[in-house]
Amino acid sequence: MSEYTKARTKLFLKNYGLDIARAIQGTGLYFAGVVGQKCGESGYGTSRLAVEYNNFGGLIYGAGLAGAIGKTSKGWAIFKTPYDCFMVYVRQLQSPTKDYIKSGVFKSNSPEEQIKNIIKGGYCANTTPEAYLRLCQGAVNASREICGLGKIDDLQASLAILKSTTNTL
């Protein structure tokens, strides 16, 4: 991993790391894997789509796309916040109408295996899982080094449910 990759990933984590952690909380997605992928898809958060439209993954607008508040002249989805965009990505992977569950995304034992299974599930047809992973491995490694975060558990969600249950008693 180059110092340059590490520096860029660090900046990305500082700006969007918490939004990603919140979006993947309790899902079984690896923090380092999602960061690696989103860094690669958004030029470490510096692409025009990311900066101006909070679109961190080349997402195209479609009617009924939750979180999207409109589209650009070229049809890209515009999101109100980065968190909204990350949530769409998470829900896409969780969707029962897609093949990601079947391809083993949520049974993966490492961020690398998870990324390869995302590609096997049909995320990007123009590449192979290995080639795709090679392109984001640097940011995955950098994220793991900088933050040392694994999966994010759903303790907060459990606490919120517990709190609301207690309030209603």
Place this chain on the structure above:
Amino acid sequence: MNKKYIYTLVALSIASGLGGYWIYNRIRIAKLNAKVSTLNEAEEAIKNIDTSDIPPEAREPVEPSLPMPTDQPAQLDDSKYIDDNSTDEYYSK
């Protein structure tokens, strides 16, 4: 003869050193991968990231290095989706 012996010894030392480092690194990464963190830990870890040493050139815009997804979420059925963590009304259908 002696020289050959020394070379072999040096080569073996280097190889075992590298091998040891490789094994240490594999174990360290495996531990990190197996880790489950809380949102509070994530918040703390991210808050503590120091970006003051980042050179200006690393702040310049760059092109995305990954191909854009060909599988788009545009057709997802969102009608049953509710997210309590939502930041706005778009998730509160």
